[in-house]
Amino acid sequence: MCGIAGVLHFTPGRQADAKVLDAMTDRLSHRGPDGRGTHLDGPLGLGHRRLSIIDLSEDGRQPMSNEDGSIWVVLNGEIYDFQRLRDELIAKGHVFRSRTDTEVLVHLYEEEGEAMLERLRGMFAFALWDSARGRLFLARDRFGQKPLFYQLDEHGLRFSSSLVSLLADPEVSRTPDPIGIHLYLTFGFVPAPHTAFSGINKLLPGHTLTVERDGQSRLRRYWQLRLGPKLHVSDRASQRRLEEELLEKIDEATRLRMVSDVPLGAFLSGGVDSSAIVASMVEANTGPVRTFSIGFEEAEFDERVYAAEVARHLGTEHTDLVLRPDTAATLEEIAWHYGEPFADASALPTFAVSRLAREHVTVALSGDGADELFLGYHRYTATSREEILRASPSPLRRLARNRVALALLSRGGAPHLAAELGHAGIHRHANPVDLYCARLELCGEALRGELYGPGLASATRGNDPRALIRELAGASGGETLVERCAHADAQSYLPDDILVKVDVASMAYGLECRSPFLDHKLAEFAGRLPARVKMRRLVAKRILKRAIAGRVPPTVLKRRKMGFGVPLDHWFRGGFETLLRDRLLSPEARSRDLFRTETVTRLVEEHASGFRDWRNALYPLLMLETWFQTVIEGAEPVAAS
Numbered sequence: 009m010c011g012i013a014g015v016l017h018f019t020p021g022r023q024a025d026a027k028v029l030d031a032m033t034d035r036l037s038h039r040g041p042d043g044r045g046t047h048l049d050g051p052l053g054l055g056h057r058r059l060s061i062i063d064l065s066e067d068g069r070q071p072m073s074n075e076d077g078s079i080w081v082v083l084n085g086e087i088y089d090f091q092r093l094r095d096e097l098i099a100k101g102h103v104f105r106s107r108t109d110t111e112v113l114v115h116l117y118e119e120e121g122e123a124m125l126e127r128l129r130g131m132f133a134f135a136l137w138d139s140a141r142g143r144l145f146l147a148r149d150r151f152g153q154k155p156l157f158y159q160l161d162e163h164g165l166r167f168s169s170s171l172v173s174l175l176a177d178p179e180v181s182r183t184p185d186p187i188g189i190h191l192y193l194t195f196g197f198v199p200a201p202h203t204a205f206s207g208i209n210k211l212l213p214g215h216t217l218t219v220e221r222d223g224q225s226r227l228r229r230y231w232q233l234r235l236g237p238k239l240h241v242s243d244r245a246s247q248r249r250l251e252e253e254l255l256e257k258i259d260e261a262t263r264l265r266m267v268s269d270v271p272l273g274a275f276l277s278g279g280v281d282s283s284a285i286v287a288s289m290v291e292a293n294t295g296p297v298r299t300f301s302i303g304f305e306e307a308e309f310d311e312r313v314y315a316a317e318v319a320r321h322l323g324t325e326h327t328d329l330v331l332r333p334d335t336a337a338t339l340e341e342i343a344w345h346y347g348e349p350f351a352d353a354s355a356l357p358t359f360a361v362s363r364l365a366r367e368h369v370t371v372a373l374s375g376d377g378a379d380e381l382f383l384g385y386h387r388y389t390a391t392s393r394e395e396i397l398r399a400s401p402s403p404l405r406r407l408a409r410n411r412v413a414l415a416l417l418s419r420g421g422a423p424h425l426a427a428e429l430g431h432a433g434i435h436r437h438a439n440p441v442d443l444y445c446a447r448l449e450l451c452g453e454a455l456r457g458e459l460y461g462p463g464l465a466s467a468t469r470g471n472d473p474r475a476l477i478r479e480l481a482g483a484s485g486g487e488t489l490v491e492r493c494a495h496a497d498a499q500s501y502l503p504d505d506i507l508v509k510v511d512v513a514s515m516a517y518g519l520e521c522r523s524p525f526l527d528h529k530l531a532e533f534a535g536r537l538p539a540r541v542k543m544r545r546l547v548a549k550r551i552l553k554r555a556i557a558g559r560v561p562p563t564v565l566k567r568r569k570m571g572f573g574v575p576l577d578h579w580f581r582g583g584f585e586t587l588l589r590d591r592l593l594s595p596e597a598r599s600r601d602l603f604r605t606e607t608v609t610r611l612v613e614e615h616a617s618g619f620r621d622w623r624n625a626l627y628p629l630l631m632l633e634t635w636f637q638t639v640i641e642g643a644e645p646v647a648a649s
Contacts, residue, residue, distance in 0.1 A: 010036075010039060010040040010056060010057055010058050010059050010070065010082075010083065010084045010085075010169075011033065011036030011037075011039030011040045011056070011057040011084060011168075011169040011170060011173065011515075012036075012054070012055065012056055012057075012082040012083065012084045012133065012134070012135060012167075012168065012169050013029065013032040013033055013036060013054075013055040013056075013082075013167065013168040013169065013173050013174070014029070014052070014053055014054045014055060014082065014135050014144075014166070014167055014168075015028065015029070015052070015053045015164060015165065015166045015167075015177070016051055016052050016053075016144050016164055016165045016219060016221070017051040017052075017163065017164040018051070018162065018163060018164050018165075018221070018222065018223040019051075019163060019164070022051055022164075023048070023050060023051060024048050024049075024050070024051060024052055024053030025053070026046060026048060026053070028053075028176070028177050028178075029046050029048075029053045029054075029055040030046070030055070031176040031177070032055055032168055032173045032174070032176045032177060033046070033055040033056065033057050033173070034176070035170060035172050035173040035176050036055075036057040036168070036169060036170055036173050037057055038345075038515060038516055038517070038518060039057055039059065039084070039169060039170070039515045039518070040056065040057025040058045040059045040518075041057075041059065041518045042058045042059055042060040042518075043057070043058035043060070043069055044056065044057050044058065045058070045069050045070050045071055046071070047071040047073075047080050047137075049080070049137065049139055051164075051221065052137050052139075052144065054071045054080060054082045054135060054137060055071075055082070056070040056071055056082040058070060059370070059515075059518050059520060060269075060270070061086065061268055061269060061270055061370065061371060061520055062086070062090075062107065062108050062109055062267070062268070062269055063106050063107040063108045063269065064269055064270070065106070067105055067106035067107070067108070068106050068107075068108045068110070070082050070083065070110060072106070072108070072110050072111055072114065073114060074102075074114040074115060074118060075102075075103050077139075078138070078139050078140050079114045079117060079118065079136065079137065079138055079139070080114070080136070080137045080139070081110060081113045081114050081117075081134055081135065081136045081137070082134060082135050083109075083110045083113060083132060083133075083134040084132065084133045084134065084154050084155075084156075084169050085130060085131045085132030085133060085134070085149065085153070085154045086109060086130050086131060086132070086265075086520070086522065087109035087110075087112055087113070087128055087129070087130040087132065088109075088129050088130045088264040088265060088267065088527075089128075089129045089130070089264060090108075090109035090112045090130075091267075093112045093116060093127060094111075094112050097112065097115045097116065097119070100119065102115040102118070109130070113134060113136065114136070116128075117136055117138070117145075122145060122216060122218070122228075122230075125147055125216065125230050125231070126230070128149075129264070129527065129528065129529070130149065131149045131151075131153035131154050131522070131523070131526070132147070132148070132149045132154055133146075133147070133148045133149065133154035133155060133156040133169065133211070134146070134147055135167060141220075142220060142221030142222075143218060143219070143220055143221070144165065144218070144219045144220075145216065145217075145218050146158070146167060146211060146216060146217040146218075146219070147215075147216045147217075147230075148211045148212070148213055148214070148215055148216075149213065149214075150213060150214045150231045150233075150526075150528045150531075151213050151214075151377070151498075151502065151503060151507065151526045151528075151531070152200070152212070152213030152214075152502075152503030152504075152507055153503075153507050153511065153523060153526060154169070154511065155169055155170070155210070155508065155511060155512075156168075156169065156210065156211040157169075157170070157171050157174050157203065157208055157209070157210055157211075157347075158174075158208070158209055158211060158217065159174065159180055159207055159208050159209075160209070160217075160219070160225060161207065162223065163179075164223075165219050165225075166179075166180060170345075170347055171203065171205070171208065171346075171347025171348055171639075172344060172345075172347045172639060174208065175347075175639075180207075180208070181205070181206065181207060182205065182639075182640050183205060183206040183207070184204060184205065184206070184636075184640065185202070185203065185204055185205055185206040186463075186464055186467035186468055187202060187467070187468060187471055188202045188203055188204040188205065188348070189204060189349070189464070189602070189632065190456075190464070190467075190468040190471055190473065191471075191473050192204060192348070192349050192350075192351070192628065192632070193450065193451045193456060193459075193628055193629075193632070194449050194450065194451060194452075194456070194473040195448060195449065195450065195473065195501075195504075195505075196350070196351035196352055196450045196505065196628055197350055197351070197352065197501075197504045197505045197508065198348055198349070198504070199476055199500050199504045200212050200213070200500075200503065200504055203348055204348035204349055204635070205348070210504075212229070213499070213503045214229055214230060214231040214232055215227060215228065215229050215230065216228050216230055231528070232499075233495070233498055233499075233528075233531055233532065233535050234485065234532070234535055235484055235485050235486045235487070235491060235495055235535045235536075236485055236535070236536060237536065238487070238536055238537070238538050239536045239537060239538065241538055241540075241541055247541060247551070247554075250537065250541065250551065251551055251554050251555040252555070253533070254533065254534075254537075254551060254552065254555045255555040255556065257527070257529065257530045257533055258284060258285075258288050258524060258525075258530065258555070258556075259288045259291060259292070260527075260530075261524035261525070261527035261529070261530045262285055262288035262289055262292065262373065262524040263288075263292050264524075264527070265373055265522040265523075265524050265527075266289065266292060266294060266373075268370070268371045270369075270370035270371060271298070271368065271369040271370055271371070272298075272369055272370070272371040272372070272373070273297065273298030273299060273300060273365055273368060273369040273371070273372050273373075274286050274289060274297060274298070274299050274300070274324075274372055274373040274374070275299070275300055275301070275361055275365070275372055275373070275374045275375070275521075276299035276300065276301050276315045276318060276319060276324070276326065277301055277311050277314070277315055277375075278301070278311050278312075278313070278314025278315035278316070278317060278318050278564065279311070279314070279375070279564070280375075280378070280384070280549055280552060280553060280556070280560075280564060280565065281375025281376075281378035281379065281384070281525065281552075282374065282375035283318045283322075283375075283556070283560045283564050284375065284378070284552065284555075284556045284559075284560070285373050285374070285375050285524055285525075286299055286318065286319075286322055286324060286373075287322055287556060287559040287560055288524070289373065290322045290323065290324070291559070296323075296324070296325050297322070297323075297324045297325070298324065298325045298326075298327070298365075298368055298369055299315070299319050299324040299325070299326045299327070300326075300327050300328070300361055300364050300365040300368075300372070301315035301316075301326070301327075301328045301329075301361065302328065302329055302330075302331050302357040302360050302361040302364070303315075303328060303329070303330050303331070304330065304331055304332075304357075304574075304575055305330060305332065306575040306578055308575075309574065309575050312328045312330075314563070314564070314567065315328060316328070317561055317563065317564075318560060318561060318564060321560065321561045322559075322560075327364060327368065329360060329361070329364050331356065331357050331360045338356070338359075339587075339630070339631065339634045340634055340637075340638045341359075341516075342355055342356070342359060342631075342634075343631060343634040343635045343638040343639060344638050344639060344642070345512050345513075345516045346508070346512050346635075347639060348635065348639075349628070349631050349632045349635040350508065350509070350512075350631060351450060351627050351628035351631050351632075352505050352506075352509050353574040353576050353627055354509065354574055355509050355512075355513055356574055357574060358509055358510060358513040358514075359513045359516065362513045362514040362516065362517050362519050362521075363517050365514075365519055366517040366518060366519040369519075370518070370519065370520060371519070371520045371521075371522065372514065372519055372520070372521050372522070373521075373522050373523070373524060374510060374521055374522070374523050375523070375525060376502075376506055376507065376510060376523040376525065376526065377498075377502065377506075377523050377525035377526040377531070378525045378549065378552060379494075379549075380494050380495075380497045380498040380501075380502050381494075381498070381525060381531055381534040381535075382534060382542050382548070382549040382551065382552045383490055383491065383494050383539070383542045383543040383548055383549060384548045384549045384552075385494075385497075385548075387444070387447040387448075387493075388490045388493070388494060388543065388548060389543070389546050389548055390447065391440075391443070391444050391447070391489060391490050391493060392488075392489075392490050392543060392546055393546065394440075394443060395440070395488075395489055395490075398440075439478070440489050441474075441477060441478050441481045441482070441489070441492075441493065441496075442474055442478070444477070444481075444489070444493045445473075445474040445477050445478075448477070448501070449473075450624040450625060450627075450628050451624070451625050451628060455625060458604070458607050459603050459604060459607050459608070459625075460602070460603065460604070461601050461602055461603055461604055462601075463601055463602070464602050464603070476500060477493075477496050477500065480495070480496035480499050480500060481493055481495065481496040484496060486539065487538065487539040487540075488539045490539070490543060491539040491542070507523075510523075537551060553565045576623040576626075576627055577615075577621050577623045580615055580616070580623055580626060580627075581615070581616060581618070584630075585616055587630070588612055588616075588626060588630060589612060591630060591633050591634065591637075592608050592612060592626070592629055592630060592633060593605070593608065593609060593612065594633075596633075596636075596637065597633050597636075600636065603629070608629065611625055611626055611629075612626065
């Protein structure tokens with residue numbers, strides 16, 4: 009795990025500048041605290057910061073080349089099955105100077121060119137320079153676990169693992185992109201290929217970018233998750249065979265991700281996903297497993313008791329920590345590391361659990377990806393209920409529009425059902441995918457209309473954020489609406505929110521995070537599972553729960569999913585209230601002319617008084633203003649504390 013950066017100039021005679029590369033890699037030092045390296049070849053420059061995981065010796069330094077120095081590579085990530093590929097390449101006559109996974113890339117490229125990606129099993133973003141052809145080849149892993157940002161124009165290409173690293177090049181502009189901000193305020197993140205900066209893009213997951221010395225470029229998709237052809241399930245015996253095969257694939261994916269020359273552990277929330285991975289780690293029987301969790305003083309958000317129960321059951325060495333509202337410095341640190349506005353508040357506990365884990369280990373496994381693959385989010389269950397409602401008799405549909413009846417239902421002990429019926433009633437004429445999109449949005453269309461100032465409204469007019477989700481869901485080929493929406497999430501919410509959150513938070517402390525559920529062979533198997541074995545009778549992740557039932561406490565399978573929530577509504581009426589007012593209503597914020605001051609003031613006041621819960625709008629606004637002050641206007645890196 010590392011950080012990479014580089015440049016390729018198209019102007020004849022222009023040479024790569026070592027000082028610029030040094031400035032870019034200096035801002036990646038947290039991702040790679042164990043070493044640095046640079047390779048210059050005329051217009052081409054590659055930079056690297058190293059976090060030593062495999063082969064801790066100096067032989068593992070990057071940039072790394074083949075035998076004659078004609079091919080060079082910098083890698084951020086891990087190739088999990090590198091030993092098998094290495095043995096195969098040695099048998100073909102290739103000579104290796106290290107025991108690293110990185111060196112496999114240059115030799116595999118010699119054999120197979122860009123088709124090499126079909127052979128790789130891992131998480132990665134790499135840049136490979138073929139000096140003989142004058143060609144730079146960039147690639148990102150299938151799910152987008154590792155980031156890769158780039159600016160490509162008529163003058164050249166610049167790329168990096170981090171936006172703030174890319175901004176260290178004085179020729180890269182810090183101009184905010186109104187469309188990126190618009191998408192961010194809708195979803196809480198900026199979906200790829202967009203960023204919050206004009207002229208800077210994200211390389212999409214499962215894609216490559218090939219750039220020639222003369223400036224010609226080619227963007228190509230080499231992989232996508234498919235939801236078929238579906239496997240046949242005719243009876244309980246055939247379903248049991250699928251459960252056994254699923255467990256075998258989880259175990260294999262976990263074992264592959266336990267290869268390390270440094271201490272290794274896992275994040276453990278006590279939920280289904282993380283418990284499944286920790287159980288597989290224990291099953292591998294390679295020694296004691298270290299596990300880590302974060303909790304809150306607010307009981308409805310605190311999962312520590314569940315994590316402790318799983319840890320006792322599996323016999324792990326468990327450590328936990330209570331997270332409390334911190335100072336503005338924490339938000340500034342988060343804003344700087346993400347490089348663009350990011351409003352998933354669970355970044356706060358993710359930073360905290362990463363810092364906790366790094367005190368004991370250098371690699372941590374997580375359960376990320378299972379919700380998208382096995383239909384685990386609350387919104388999937390809610391969407392399924394809504395589908396049932398849409399097909400139900402008219403009296404039930406009328407109930408969904410009866411506010412008095414819904415209030416009685418909520419007070420009678422069914423608040424979640426009442427909320428879902430109400431949501432369906434309000435949006436009863438909407439396209440089903442739009443109905444789902446409404447569950448994703450932090451700032452909906454109506455609020456954005458009240459919030460945006462004239463300039464932002466004009467710059468974003470005609471841009472419909474929901475179009476992305478409609479397109480992805482429409483092309484997914486899923487059997488049910490829920491499966492199609494989850495497939496859209498696997499291509500947007502997962503790589504652009506969940507995986508960004510974990511990568512940035514963990515790498516802020518030099519911690520490598522690996523996700524067995526995102527093994528592409530396991531994911532392809534999950535894609536072929538019929539939707540009814542993943543969710544049946546509104547039971548989410550049904551096949552996954554059945555597969556791990558013999559390994560984890562029964563309470564793990566029965567308790568309601570909590571997610572990695574944060575008590576923002578309490579914090580915004582407590583420790584963060586002053587910060588909200590000082591930052592969102594400051595002269596600096598008003599001078600940007602992005603938002604209507606009267607609307608922002610109303611949101612802050614209504615939330616502080618308890619009149620209405622505006623946390624989903626206030627946190628994105630807070631992080632946006634923090635981003636402006638820290639990244640756009642700030643000059644120095646903000647170190648992880």
